[in-house]
Amino acid sequence: MKHKLLSFFVGSMILTSVAFAQEKKVSGRVTGADGKPLAGVTIAVQGSNVATQTDANGNYSLSVPTGKVIVFRSIGYSDKTLIVKEGQSAFNVTLNNSDNSLDEVVVTALGVKREKRELGYSAEQVPSKTINQASAVNLANGLQGKVSGLNVTTTSSSVNEDVKINLRGIRSLTGKNDPLLVLDGIQMDIKYLSSLNPNDVENVSVLKGGAAAAIYGPDARNGVIMVTTKKGSDNPIINLSHSTQWQNVSFFPKLQKQFGQGYDGIIDPVENWNWGPAFDGSTIDIGPKLPDGSQQTTTYSGTDERQKFYNTGVTNQTGVSLTSKDFFLSLEDALVKGIVPDDKNRRTGIRLNSQKEFGIFKAGVNFNYTQQNYDLYNQTAQADYFAAQNTGGNSGLFSQLINTPADIILSKYKDYKNDKFSTYENWFTNYGLNPYFSIGNWRKEGKKQDLITNLDLSLKATDWLNFTYRASLTSRNIAERNKTVGVNPSEWAINRGKDPIAGAIEEYNYNQTILTSDFFADVNTKIDDDFTFKGILGTYVRQNDWRITRVGADNLVVSELYNLSNRIGILSGSSNGYRTRLFSYYGSAGLNYKNWANIEVTGRWDKSSTLAMGNNSYFYPGVNAAVILTDAIPEWKSDAFNYLKIRGGWTKTANSDIDPYFLAATFSQPATSGFPFGSVPGLTANNTTYDPNLKPERINSTEAGFEAGLWNNRLTLEATYFYNKNTDQIISVNISEASGYSRSYRNAASFNSYGVDFGFNITPIIKFNNGGVNFKGSFLWNDSKVTSIDESLGLNELSIGGYVAAGNYAIKGLPAYQMRGTDYRRDDQGRIIVSSTTGRPSTSSDNVNFGRTLPKWIVNLTPSVHWKSFNLSAMFEHKGGHVVSFFGLGSDMAWTGVSEATAYNNREPFILPNSVIADPNNPGQYIENTSVKIGEKEPIYNYYTGEFRNTASNFIVSASQWRLRELSLTYDVPSEWLSARQKVIKGLSVALVGRNLALWLPKENKFMDPDFNSMTSDYPNAYGNVNANANPPVRNYGFTINAKF
Known part of the structure; x- marks a missing residue:
């Protein structure tokens, strides 16, 4: 190979x-x-x-x-x-100083360049300068807030920053809702976006509607992000860039610092519960007395040590590129040291783009290789430890931190190998671990290599006919070593519950290879003086192979000798291989009249290997049109109203995005099966049945909009209304186990999604000597309605993911997705029903709906000021109309008594606000509670560790947010100043940059940044559900230097 x-x-x-x-x-x-x-x-x-x-x-x-x-x-x-x-x-x-223009050339489907005025659908192009304005390492973050309708959320602030992207909401209830990534004409999964160097990008075109899928197929049903990298230029240019940015924790849950460790108002030195007495500044014992008689003490007072655990992260990104006549060469090195101590990731990459012409023949090749080497705390391995211990300990690092008593000075325990009070066996409590020990004992070391190569050949047969062939190979290899340091505690420690930790190693390998072949003919010819015909006819083939292999040794003889042969017992492991294929034919035919009217018809036929014969091929057509009214009716055109275009389109698309071998009976070896038993193997049959007649999901998309320019394009407007009818949704439902299965996959659900996408640009809004003020903004209003779930089974709701007490659901008649969870029992007036003896409420047996989890609207505002060689730009983002659940995080904090809510009324008995008790004189009726107090007849923590903790409504809040997403101040050194002093440097700019510098949230949100969709890593569509395992959000600030030679 x-x-x-x-x-x-x-x-x-x-x-x-x-x-x-x-x-x-x-x-x-x-x-x-x-x-x-x-x-x-x-x-x-x-x-x-x-x-x-x-x-x-x-x-x-x-x-x-x-x-x-x-x-x-x-x-x-x-x-x-x-x-x-x-x-x-x-x-x-x-x-213009802005990046928006109505008559620009944009990159459309198959990389074909077309004037924006011709398009019958919504498309936006973002240039490199705008993408790299705040020096984002991840290209997805460089697009945040810069395309109307694009929603980018973060799942983790680790050094392997992960994001989720969707355009104009969702189109599948249970499948993927990510847009398709097209890199230099080659289709690939959106996950490869994080491997790209943003400085290599020439521009990004975003195709938002279903019209893109008519050419690109099922993976484009959620829109297309088309990345065009830089090519050769006329004169040799060397670009050198460097950026240094620092990261600090920007938001931390509101924690109480009034009460310390213990229970029932009594100090307990080995407890991580924070139900002890109020802090008084006295000296107390913490932890057990050690066998040598030593006892550690601390001052009984609240501290900020939990927040101080996190480091100031540093990102250094350096790049150099050489641009010449026929090629572009770049090198990049980005070293990220995270906020979690010892976590780091280094991304090194090389790109070479080359292009040659042979008269009517043109050939180009693009080569991109990226290697990431990372060393991370392995939270999954530690969670397995806590599960085995069955002590109720907090498994995640963040959860351990926030649930540590406020009087524990965490910074004293960094040397967990040598300081006797910091070791595993001597840690003060059994219900948690020293976080410094955790991040040192469970590590994940990995190397991820991405290779993206493509060949692009074109033949200009005539002045109106061009043939293009593209072949690509995309490869990803991930090799990881998950290491656990073995610990053999003393007998004394074992007696206090500190069980031995077996040294372990797991080797994980993921290999994926994607081969594509794309051939199409492109016709562009004038029929007469008025009409121009444009057409495309092509075929596409893709083969996707991947294999996942795991091999582990769970009981190492020598603790830190990480070799699979250094073990007691047999190896554990698994190996799974997959292959899918897609064959396609596609085409489009467009007619342009006098360059002011355009109509285009599209069609695509796909055949997928993931579906059964008879249902694995499908055709979807489309049509779109655009008319420039100010050209068609010249009388309408003036300096004040110079441009008006109306456009619209309809497209039918399909989705066969299901796992390979979905329709076949498969066998596996569960970890809890007890097999292999010696030399005897054992496998378990899949408990899910699949409809052999499973069909693709269907999407009928309609959109209509306009683009307008006023006062010679000083003000430009663009608006689109879109409507998607999504049917034949593939869902998994519970069925009777008498059938031999417990779940069934079938085509059943349907829903509609619709909204308005609006953008404007004022260039300039204010003018003054040597400068001006520009203003750009966008607005997305997006809604949906589930029309059915499974009528054959009488189902009206479908679980998407999350917790039993607070989960995401698709519910007939409501928008997708809904947050559904537990609430207190209430009377007809919505008042909380409490016990007439204890004052404590009870949790209702029926879960209730709290609202949608996807934003109903997104607003982006980007003002900028330029004066002489200075440019100041800011970007503000607002999301609203949805809720977020912090049940996993909030319930943990309530259990241990660390949350601000648990210090309510200084933990004195109180009457639950808005509560009622049973009317003793009128059975079934309730009266206002004016006297029965929680905590008056029993410990107050019974309420917080019981009903309060288990009731999701205490932790579901508005997800509304305003944030300062980006801020940059750039100074471009005047070219005449440079040329007057030396001849080497042709351009020089310096900038101060920041990202996520400020966040404004409703007062009720005392938990976390609502944009952190941490549970989507386990449940891809469980938006608005944040658990206690994610790192806290960060703000970035730093500087960049760019020089051109």
């Missing part, structure tokens, strides 16, 4: 070029948004060495082949791209 790849790469690189095209001279004038001429603007023919610059009056002239794209570039302004068509020789161009 290595020899084949080398031949593939070298063979593509040695191609030579011959110029072939009919050239024509074009000329014009370039001005800024204020109408003043711009000098020194570079005008280049994309993909060639032809370029020129504007003179002092903004004028230019150059020879350009017909059909080529010319790019206008200038520091401080957004790039402008235009296509040179027959009959056109003059282009007067206005460059």
Whole structure:
């Protein structure tokens, strides 16, 4: 395979070029948004060495082949791209400080460049400068807030930062709702986005509607994120960039610091419960007396030690790139040291893009290799330890921290190997571990390698017909070692419950290889002076192979000798391999009239290997149209109202995104089966049955919108209404075990999703000498309604994931998804019913709905100010209309008495607000509770560790949020200043940057950032459910330097 790849790469690189095209001279004038001429603007023919610059009056002239794209570039302004068509020789161009334009050229399906005015669907293009404004390491974070309708949320703030992305809500109740990633024309899973160097990106086009899927197939049903990387340029350019950013914890749960360890108001030195007496500053014993007679003590007072556990993280990202006539070469090194001590991840990458022309033939090859080496605390392994101990301990690192008594000075226990009070066996409590011991004892070391290569060949058969062939190989290899340090405690420690920890190692390997082949013909021809025809006809093949292998030794002889042969007993392990294939034919046909009316018909036929014969092929058509009314009716056009376009489309798409071998009976070996028993193997049959007639999920998408420009595009507007009818949803439901199975997969559910996507741009909103103020914003309103679950079984609700007491559900007649959970028993007026003797409430046996878990609206506001060489830009983001559950986090804090809520009324007896008791004179009626207090006849912690902890309504709050997502201040050193002093540096800029600098939440949210969807790593669609295992959110701040040579 290595020899084949080398031949593939070298063979593509040695191609030579011959110029072939009919050239024509074009000329014009370039001005800024204020109408003043711009000098020194570079005008280049994309993909060639032809370029020129504007003179002092903004004028230019150059020879350009017909059909080529010319790019206008200038520091401080957004790039402008235009296509040179027959009959056109003059282009007067206005460059804006904004990244939005109504007549720009955008990259659409299959990488075909089209003028935005032609498109009958919504598409946005984000340039590299905007993406890298705040120097995000993860490309997804660079897109946050910059595309209307795009929702990016974080699942963890670890050094392997993970995000979830969706466009305009969801289209599948139980399947994937991620958009498709297309990198330089090659389709791939969105997970590869984190492997890309944002500085390698030329631009990102976002296709939001179902029209994208008509060409790209089922993976594009949730929209498409098209990433175009940089190519060669006319003159050799070396770019050097460096960014250093620091990370601090930005939000921590509200914890009480009034009461310490113990129970019932009595100090207990070995307890992690915080139900002891109020802090008084006295000296107390903590932990047991050790065998040598030593006893540790502490001051009985509250501290902030739990927050101080986390480090200040540091990210250093350095990149260098060389751009020449026919290639682009870049190197990157990004070292992330996280907020969790000792956690780190280093991403190193190389990219080479090359392109050659042979007259009518063009060949290009892209090569990208990324390696990530990481060393992390292994939370999963520690959770297994706590499960085996069965002591009720808090399994996650974050949970351990927040549930540590406030009088424990955690920073004293860093040296868990040498300090006797910090060791495993001498830790003060049995119900938790020294967090420094935890992060040192359970480690995950890994290497992730991503290789993305593609070959792009095109043949311009005539001036109206072009053939393109693309082949790609995408490979991911993950090799991990999960290590557990063995601990052999003394007999004294074992007697107090500190069981031995067996040294262990697990080798994990994940290998994936995706091969694709894509061939299509592209037609673009004028029928007569009025009509132009554009069409595409192609075929696509994809094969996806992956294998997961695990081998482990659970009882090492020598504790820290991590070799599988260093063991007692047999090896544990598993190996699973999968293969899927997809065959497709696709096409489109478009007719353009006088460049102001456009209609396009699309279609695609897919055949998937994951479905049964007879149901594994499906066709989906589409149509979209656009009309430029201000060109069709010239009388409408004026300086105040210069552009109006209306557009609309309908598309039918399908989704066969199910696991391979879904329809076959499979066998496995559960960890609790007791097999293999010696040399006797044992397997268990799958308890799920699958409908052999399973069909693809179907999506009928409709959208309509407009784009408008006012006052010579000083104000631009864009709005879209979209409606998706989603049917034949594939769901899993419980069935009678008499059938031999407990669950069944079938086509049953359906739901509708709809909304409005709106964006505006004012350039400038205010003008002043040498500068101005620009303002950009977007708004998404998104809703849905579940119309059925499973009528054949009479089901009206479906569990999506989460906790039994607080889970995500799809419920007939309500938006998807709903947070459903436990609540107190209430009377008809919504008042809480409490005991007339204890004052304590009881939890209702019926769960209730608390609201939707996906945002109903998202608002992004981006003001920017530029003056001379300075540019200040901010981005504010608001999400609202939804709820979030912190049940997993809040119930843990209530149990141990560390949450702020458990110190209510200084833990004196109190009447539960809004409570009622049974009316002794009227059975079945209730009266206001004015006298019965919680904690008056029994310990108050009985309520907090009982009904309060188990009732989800105490931990479900509004997920509304405002945040300062990005802030940057950039200074571009004037080019004339540089050229007057030296000839080496052609451009230099420095910037102060920040991300997630401020967060504003409702007062009721005392728990966590609601954007942290930590449970989606286990339940992909369990939005709005945050457990106690995720690291807290962080803010980033730092500086960047960019130099051009």
